[in-house]
Amino acid sequence: MHFPYLDIIIRSAAVYFFMTIALRIFGKKELSQLNTADVILILLISNSVQNAMVGPDTSLWGGLVAALVLFIINFIIKKLMHRSKFFSDLLLDKPEVLIHNGKLDFKALSRLDISHDELKEAMREHGLEHFTDVKLCMLEIDGTISIISEDKKNLKQTHYKRKHNHKILKK
Numbered sequence: 001m002h003f004p005y006l007d008i009i010i011r012s013a014a015v016y017f018f019m020t021i022a023l024r025i026f027g028k029k030e031l032s033q034l035n036t037a038d039v040i041l042i043l044l045i046s047n048s049v050q051n052a053m054v055g056p057d058t059s060l061w062g063g064l065v066a067a068l069v070l071f072i073i074n075f076i077i078k079k080l081m082h083r084s085k086f087f088s089d090l091l092l093d094k095p096e097v098l099i100h101n102g103k104l105d106f107k108a109l110s111r112l113d114i115s116h117d118e119l120k121e122a123m124r125e126h127g128l129e130h131f132t133d134v135k136l137c138m139l140e141i142d143g144t145i146s147i148i149s150e151d152k153k154n155l156k157q158t159h160y161k162r163k164h165n166h167k168i169l170k171k
Contacts, residue, residue, distance in 0.1 A: 005057075005065045012053045012069035019049070020077070024091065092141050099137035099147075102130075112139055122147055 053066045080087040096108050098119065109119070119137070122145040128134060136148040 005062070008054055008057060008062055008065045009069050011055060012066045013073060015049045015053050016070055016073045019045070020091065095141055096139040097136070098139055098145070099131060099134045101136075102132035102134055104131060108139075114139065114145075118145070 054062045077087070077091070081091055082088075096112060097105055098108055098112075098114065099105065104119075119131075122137070123129070123131075123134065126147045126149060128147065128149055133149055134147055136146075138146045140146055
């Protein structure tokens with residue numbers, strides 16, 4: 001007995017896992033602030049994998065089955081990440097310290113391709129002018145830059161959405 005939509009289910013699952021691995025390799029941090037080129041890439045990828053998921057079945061039911069499979073897999077993956085440290089570590093990046101007690105981590109900044117201008121912009125959004133005023137600056141797992149200031153009476157945290165990098169911070 002052949003289930004008519006089994007092929008679509010298998011294809012959709014394969015595309016989902018391929019895209020998950022590709023985003024892990026190429027960096028989810030870049031998705032925190034989409035620019036025009038990123039949106040075009042996402043649209044082209046979705047168009048290119050559509051046929052890979054549904055094959056020759058271009059019916060409404062074929063598309064709905066593919067979408068349902070993607071939603072179910074996404075739901076299961078999120079539950080596994082919530083319940084299992086192994087899956088969470090496998091799929092999520094770790095937050096990265098960029099500045100600690102006013103000292104920049106040049107290796108992390110270079111590896112993450114975060115420019116001096118990006119750091120200064122994030123600091124200005126928080127009302128800070130000097131690196132020495134920063135108690136802790138982190139690149140969060142969602143790609144935002146969080147800053148906690150050294151000022152005890154004005155201790156607050158802000159988030160800065162990363163934009164595409166133009167310069168790499170030099171040592």
